[in-house]
Amino acid sequence: xxxxxxxxxxxxxxxxxxxxxxCAQDMNHEYMSWxxxxxxxxxxxxxxxxxxxxxxxxxxxxxxxxxRSTTEDFPLRLLSAAPSQxxxxxxxxxxxxxxxxxxxxxxxxGTRLTVL
Amino acid sequence: SQQGEEDPQALSIQEGENATMNCSxxxxxxxxxxxxxxxxxxxxxxxxxxxxxxEKHSGRLRVTxxxxxxxxxxxxxxxxAADTASYFCATGSNxxxxxxxxxGTRLSVLP
Numbered sequence: 521x522x523x524x525x526x527x528x529x530x531x532x533x534x535x536x537x538x539x540x541x542x543c544a545q546d547m548n549h550e551y552m553s554w555x556x557x558x559x560x561x562x563x564x565x566x567x568x569x570x571x572x573x574x575x576x577x578x579x580x581x582x583x584x585x586x587x588r589s590t591t592e593d594f595p596l597r598l599l600s601a602a603p604s605q606x607x608x609x610x611x612x613x614x615x616x617x618x619x620x621x622x623x624x625x626x627x628x629x630g631t632r633l634t635v636l
Numbered sequence: 637s638q639q640g641e642e643d644p645q646a647l648s649i650q651e652g653e654n655a656t657m658n659c660s661x662x663x664x665x666x667x668x669x670x671x672x673x674x675x676x677x678x679x680x681x682x683x684x685x686x687x688x689x690x691e692k693h694s695g696r697l698r699v700t701x702x703x704x705x706x707x708x709x710x711x712x713x714x715x716x717a718a719d720t721a722s723y724f725c726a727t728g729s730n731x732x733x734x735x736x737x738x739x740g741t742r743l744s745v746l747p
Contacts, residue, residue: 555737563737
């Protein structure tokens with residue numbers, strides 16, 4: 521298994537540009553999510569999905585869109601990039617298993633985004 | 637707002653010593669997870685402890701959870717230079733809802 525893959529690894533955008541960060545997993549995980557990591561802030565949840573066709577907002581969803589048309593893919597779209605969106609973005613997936621606890625998450629390597 | 641808060645923010649020890657990091661959180665949880673992040677790399681899951689567990693071991697790692705104090709500790713025994721990384725705790729609530737991370741503890745293990 522390749523696990524969780526993210527592309528691109530690095531990206532530089534100009535203010536106002538749009539782009540899509542790709543995330544894919546081959547572990548048949550139902551739960552997928554996007555985080556951003558800023559210095560000294562830890563990880564903050566942007567959007568998540570509990571299955572194909574279902575998405576929901578996390579802690580910091582403004583300026584981002586997601587969709588989940590398949591179990592494997594969970595792209596994150598920046599609609600109009602702003603310097604405040606300069607960050608490292610991580611995609612994660614997990615299999616919920618039994619019960620209602622969120623189980624072990626597997627993370628992608630991250631995408632480093634700079635918005636000028 | 638972040639639920640998990642790691643303490644200390646930075647820790648520097650000699651190789652062979654034990655390293656202890658703490659995590660505090662604010663609301664009820666179903667589980668708490670510890671992750672490691674090497675500089676410039678992604679997160680690696682270390683261990684998950686559920687709310688009905690008090691202690692868990694994995695190799696050189698020992699995690700405790702005190703739900704009455706809303707706190708957890710991660711102990712790394714016999715540390716190695718390769719353990720140098722940032723360590724994060726993450727709290728999980730109901731399935732599909734927020735998994736909140738703290739800002740992390742930066743551990744430096746000196747050879």
